[in-house]
Amino acid sequence: MPESSEESAPPVVETSLVYAHGLAAFVALLISACFGFWAAAELVVPQLAGSSPWLTWGRLRYDHTQGIMLGWLGNAFFAFLYHAVPVLTGRSVTNLKLGQWLFGLWNFIVVIPGWILVLAGFSQPLEWAEFPLVIDGFVVLALLLAAIQFLPPFFSRGLEDLYVSSWYIIGGLVFTLLAYPMGNFVPELLPGARGAAFSGLWIHDAVGLFVTPLALAIIYFVIPASTRRPIYSHFLSMLGFWLLFFLYPLNGTHHYVFSVIPMSAQIGAITASTLLGVDVVIVVTNLFLSLRGTGWFPRDPGLRFVSTGTMFYLVVSLQGSLQAQMSINQSVHFSDWVIGHSHMAMLGFASFAALGGLVHAWQRIPWASYQAGMINTGYWLLLSGVIVMVVDLTIAGLVQASSWKSGAPWLDSVRASQPYWAIRIFTFLPIAAGFFMVMAGLFAGKPGAGLKAIRDTVGPEPVAEIAPRFATGGQA
Amino acid sequence: MRRVLRMSYLVAGLGGIGFFGMSMLLLGVWPGRTLEEQIRRTQPAYPLPPTASEQRGRRIYSREGCAYCHTQQIRYVGSDFKRFGKATLAWETIFDFPHLWGTRRIGPDLSREAGIRSSDWQLSHLYAPQALVADSVMPAFPWLFDGAPNRPRQEARDLLDYLDTLGRNRALAGPEADVHARDAMDCSADERRYAFGKGELNASPAMARRSGEFPLLPRVKTQPAGQDVYARNCAGCHGARGEGNGKGADGLSPKPTNFTEQEYSQTRLSQALWHGVAGSAMPAWRDVSRPDLAAVAQVVRSFSATQAEPQIPxxxxxxxxxxxxxxxxxxxxxxxxxxxxxxxxxxxxxxxxxxxxxxxxxxxxxxxxxxxxxxxxxxxxxxxxxxxxxxxxxxxxxxxxxxx
Missing domain, CATH: 1.10.760.10 (Cytochrome c-like domain)
Incomplete structure (x- = not known):
C-alpha cells in the first residue's frame, strides 16, 4: 500500500477512538434493532404500543432507520476510518482532540437526542432524514469535522497512487457532506412534487453516497490486508469507483416511478439503475477474484464478514436494477419486497461489511480483547437471520402486490401479510443474538488475543510496510 | 510529470463533484422547473391554502409517521387508478411542505381521503382502529382524546381537519379545472388516461353515496362465510349479535343500527351495503365480492327478531x-x-x-x-x-x- 519514505514520525492509530466508536456502534446497533423489532411486533400486535405516544409505530420506525444509519453505521465507519486512514496514508488523522469532539457530537448531540426528540414527537417525515432539523444542523457540522479529521492525511500524502479504498473514503465523506443538506433541507423549502424529486435523490444518496462507498472502502481494505495479496485489478477498481460515483446519484428518481415527476427524469433514473447493476458486477467480479482461494467462508472472521457482505452487495444491487424496471416496479413498489431489499442492503451488505471492518480494526488494537469463536457464532446467527428475513419479506411483497392487483378489499392484503410479519418478528432473535455474539467476541476474551490470532494463522503483521504506531490509549 | 498527475487528480475531483451536481441538476432542479411550469399552467385559479388547524393537523400526521404506511400519491398505473381514483397532478401538492408521498403502503393511499368517511368514524378509528376495523394493524392514538372517541382534544380535531383536506382542492376545482389542466399540460396517453380519463376522481369503494344504481343482491341461505365476513367487517360497530353495541359504536353518532329491532327488504340491504349510508359512519362495501355481500345481508336478516304483528284498532x-x-x-x-x-x-x-x-x-x-x-x-x-x-x-x- 503506501510508502512512507518522506514521513519521519510513524503515523498513530488512535486506538481509543477505534474502541470508543466501535463500542458506540454496537450499543446503537442493539438499540436500533430493538426499535425495529418493536415496530415489527406492533404490526402483528398493534396493542403493543400501549396508550403512550412514545412507543407508537411511526416514531419507532423513524428511530430504527436513523439509528441504523447514523448510530450504527456512522460509528462503525468512523471506528474503521481511525484504523484505515493512518494505514492507507502513512499519516495520523488530524487531531485526537478533534476526534473526541466528533465522537461526543455524533453520539451525544446527534444520535441520542435525535432518538429522544423523535420519540417525543419532533421529527421530519422524510425518509432517511427523520431526525428533526435542529439535529440535521449538527449532523452537517459533524460531517464537516469528519472531513477535517480524515481527509487531510490523504492530501498531505499526495493523491498519486492512492489505493481504491482511499478514493471511496474521500468520495464517501465529501459526497455525504454535499448530499445530506440536500435531502434534509430542500424538501422543507420546495413543496410537494418538487421537493419529492430531491427527497428521491437523497433516499438513494444516503445508501449510495454514504453507506456504499464506506462499506466498499472497508471491503477493498480488508481483503488485501487479510489475504496479504493485492487486489486483483486496480484498473477494475478504478472503473468501478468512477462508474459508481457517476451512476449512484442519478438513481434517486426510481423511488417515484409512475409519479408526476417528469417521465424523462424517471426513465433517466431507471436507465442509471440498470447500468448500476452492470457496474456492481464489475466491482464484485474484481472483489471475488481478489478473494479467490479463501473459500465461501474464509477463516478470518473479519474477512468472512466482508466476503459475505460482498455477495449480498451483488444480489441486492441486481435486485435493485430489476425492481427499478417499470413493469416490476409497478407491482412490487409500496410492498414489503422493498423492505426486504433495504434490509438486504443495510443489514446484509452494509452491516456485514461494517462488522468485517470493525473486527479487522479491533483485532489490531494491541490491548483489545478478542474471541474468534463468539464472532463466528455471531456470523452464522446473523447470516441465517438475514436470509430468512429477506426471503420472508420478499414473498410477503409478492403476496401483497398480487392482492392489490386483484382489486380485493384492502384488508385482504393486510391479513395475507400477517404470517410473514409474524416470521419477520422471530428473525429478530438470530439477528440480535448474532450482533450480541460479535460484540461479545470483541469485549470478552484476552487482551491482545486478536493480534496473537493473526500471528498464529498467517504470521505477524507486516508492520514495517504499513508502519503505524497503535496508540496504547493508556492501557497495555 | 508529477505536476500533470496532480492536475489530473484535481480534474478528477472536480469531475466527481460535477457528477453530484449533475444529478441534482438533471433529477432535481430541471424536473423541478418542469413541474413549476406545469403547475403554473394547470393549477386552478384559487386553490384553497390550508388553515391554521389543518396545518397543525398536518404536523401531527407527520410526526406520527402516518406517511410511512399511507402514501399520498396516486400513481399513473391502472391498479392505482382503479382503487383510489385519478392520478395525482403536480398542482395538487403545492401546499405540501414537506411532501408526504411515502414509499410504503401498509394501509391504503390517502390522497383522496376527504369525504370518504364521516367525522365520527375518523375520530373513533383514530382512537381505537381495531374497534372499527377488526384486522387493522394501525396504531391507536388515544392521547389525542380525553378518554373517549367522542371527546377529541384539539390535536385530534386538527388531525381530522387535515384529513379533510386530502384531495379537497381537486374536488373543489371541478371537472372544468381538469379539462383546463389536460389542455394546458400537453400530456402523454398514459397521463391522459390516468389523470383525466373516464373514471371517478375518488374511486374509494368505501365512499358512501346518497343515490345511484346498485346491484340487487340475491337471497341466499345462511352460511359460515357470511358470519366470517360479518365478524370481520360489521361486528366492530353493529356488535357480534347485531345489537348495535360493538366496541366501535361508542363514539359514533348516529349509533350503528340495532339489527334485532329492524326488518329490511333485500333492496334496502343491497343499497346500504353497496352505497353505505351517506351522512353516517356506515361506509360502502363495493370492494367486497357480491357473494360475500349477499351472505352478509342474510346474516343481518337473521338477527331480526320478527314478532307477530299486533292488531291495531x-x-x-x-x-x-x-x-x-x-x-x-x-x-x-x-x-x-x-x-x-x-x-x-x-x-x-x-x-x-x-x-x-x-x-x-x-x-x-x-x-x-x-x-x-x-x-x-x-x-x-x-x-x-x-x-x-x-x-x-x-x-x-x-x-x-x-x-x-
Whole structure:
C-alpha cells in the first residue's frame, strides 16, 4: 500500500477512538434493532404500543432507520476510518482532540437526542432524514469535522497512487457532506412534487453516497490486508469507483416511478439503475477474484464478514436494477419486497461489511480483547437471520402486490401479510443474538488475543510496510 | 510529470463533484422547473391554502409517521387508478411542505381521503382502529382524546381537519379545472388516461353515496362465510349479535343500527351495503365480492327478531295517519318512501318505511327521543302520548318488503 519514505514520525492509530466508536456502534446497533423489532411486533400486535405516544409505530420506525444509519453505521465507519486512514496514508488523522469532539457530537448531540426528540414527537417525515432539523444542523457540522479529521492525511500524502479504498473514503465523506443538506433541507423549502424529486435523490444518496462507498472502502481494505495479496485489478477498481460515483446519484428518481415527476427524469433514473447493476458486477467480479482461494467462508472472521457482505452487495444491487424496471416496479413498489431489499442492503451488505471492518480494526488494537469463536457464532446467527428475513419479506411483497392487483378489499392484503410479519418478528432473535455474539467476541476474551490470532494463522503483521504506531490509549 | 498527475487528480475531483451536481441538476432542479411550469399552467385559479388547524393537523400526521404506511400519491398505473381514483397532478401538492408521498403502503393511499368517511368514524378509528376495523394493524392514538372517541382534544380535531383536506382542492376545482389542466399540460396517453380519463376522481369503494344504481343482491341461505365476513367487517360497530353495541359504536353518532329491532327488504340491504349510508359512519362495501355481500345481508336478516304483528284498532291508525300527514310526511314522504319534499336537504336521508320496518318498541322510542346525530327530532314536546303511540304504529304499516 503506501510508502512512507518522506514521513519521519510513524503515523498513530488512535486506538481509543477505534474502541470508543466501535463500542458506540454496537450499543446503537442493539438499540436500533430493538426499535425495529418493536415496530415489527406492533404490526402483528398493534396493542403493543400501549396508550403512550412514545412507543407508537411511526416514531419507532423513524428511530430504527436513523439509528441504523447514523448510530450504527456512522460509528462503525468512523471506528474503521481511525484504523484505515493512518494505514492507507502513512499519516495520523488530524487531531485526537478533534476526534473526541466528533465522537461526543455524533453520539451525544446527534444520535441520542435525535432518538429522544423523535420519540417525543419532533421529527421530519422524510425518509432517511427523520431526525428533526435542529439535529440535521449538527449532523452537517459533524460531517464537516469528519472531513477535517480524515481527509487531510490523504492530501498531505499526495493523491498519486492512492489505493481504491482511499478514493471511496474521500468520495464517501465529501459526497455525504454535499448530499445530506440536500435531502434534509430542500424538501422543507420546495413543496410537494418538487421537493419529492430531491427527497428521491437523497433516499438513494444516503445508501449510495454514504453507506456504499464506506462499506466498499472497508471491503477493498480488508481483503488485501487479510489475504496479504493485492487486489486483483486496480484498473477494475478504478472503473468501478468512477462508474459508481457517476451512476449512484442519478438513481434517486426510481423511488417515484409512475409519479408526476417528469417521465424523462424517471426513465433517466431507471436507465442509471440498470447500468448500476452492470457496474456492481464489475466491482464484485474484481472483489471475488481478489478473494479467490479463501473459500465461501474464509477463516478470518473479519474477512468472512466482508466476503459475505460482498455477495449480498451483488444480489441486492441486481435486485435493485430489476425492481427499478417499470413493469416490476409497478407491482412490487409500496410492498414489503422493498423492505426486504433495504434490509438486504443495510443489514446484509452494509452491516456485514461494517462488522468485517470493525473486527479487522479491533483485532489490531494491541490491548483489545478478542474471541474468534463468539464472532463466528455471531456470523452464522446473523447470516441465517438475514436470509430468512429477506426471503420472508420478499414473498410477503409478492403476496401483497398480487392482492392489490386483484382489486380485493384492502384488508385482504393486510391479513395475507400477517404470517410473514409474524416470521419477520422471530428473525429478530438470530439477528440480535448474532450482533450480541460479535460484540461479545470483541469485549470478552484476552487482551491482545486478536493480534496473537493473526500471528498464529498467517504470521505477524507486516508492520514495517504499513508502519503505524497503535496508540496504547493508556492501557497495555 | 508529477505536476500533470496532480492536475489530473484535481480534474478528477472536480469531475466527481460535477457528477453530484449533475444529478441534482438533471433529477432535481430541471424536473423541478418542469413541474413549476406545469403547475403554473394547470393549477386552478384559487386553490384553497390550508388553515391554521389543518396545518397543525398536518404536523401531527407527520410526526406520527402516518406517511410511512399511507402514501399520498396516486400513481399513473391502472391498479392505482382503479382503487383510489385519478392520478395525482403536480398542482395538487403545492401546499405540501414537506411532501408526504411515502414509499410504503401498509394501509391504503390517502390522497383522496376527504369525504370518504364521516367525522365520527375518523375520530373513533383514530382512537381505537381495531374497534372499527377488526384486522387493522394501525396504531391507536388515544392521547389525542380525553378518554373517549367522542371527546377529541384539539390535536385530534386538527388531525381530522387535515384529513379533510386530502384531495379537497381537486374536488373543489371541478371537472372544468381538469379539462383546463389536460389542455394546458400537453400530456402523454398514459397521463391522459390516468389523470383525466373516464373514471371517478375518488374511486374509494368505501365512499358512501346518497343515490345511484346498485346491484340487487340475491337471497341466499345462511352460511359460515357470511358470519366470517360479518365478524370481520360489521361486528366492530353493529356488535357480534347485531345489537348495535360493538366496541366501535361508542363514539359514533348516529349509533350503528340495532339489527334485532329492524326488518329490511333485500333492496334496502343491497343499497346500504353497496352505497353505505351517506351522512353516517356506515361506509360502502363495493370492494367486497357480491357473494360475500349477499351472505352478509342474510346474516343481518337473521338477527331480526320478527314478532307477530299486533292488531291495531282502526281509530288508532286514523289518528296515526293524520299525525303522520301533518308532522312526518314532509320528510318521510306521503307513502313512507323517505321521499318527502324536504328529504333532500338533510345530510342523512329520512328512513324509507316501505323497505325498512322498525319494531314497535324501536318505532316508539324513535318518535319520542329522535335519533341523536341525525335530523330526526324528539317529538315528546310536540305530540301527545296517544299521538306518539298512534304514529309509531302507523309508520310500520308502510312496509312492503321487496314488492316495489
Amino acid at each position: 282502526p281509530p288508532v291508525l286514523e289518528l296515526g295517519a293524520s299525525v303522520y300527514k301533518a308532522r312526518c310526511a314532509q320528510c318521510h314522504g306521503a307513502t313512507g318512501g323517505g321521499d318527502g319534499t324536504a328529504a333532500g336537504q338533510f345530510p342523512i336521508a329520512p328512513t324509507n318505511f316501505r323497505t325498512q320496518r322498525p319494531s314497535l318498541a324501536a318505532s316508539l322510542r324513535t318518535v319520542r327521543n329522535g335519533i341523536e346525530g341525525s335530523p330526526m327530532a324528539p317529538w315528546t314536546n310536540e305530540l301527545r302520548e296517544d299521538e306518539i303511540n298512534a304514529v309509531a304504529y302507523y309508520v310500520r304499516t308502510f312496509y312492503t318488503g321487496d314488492v316495489r
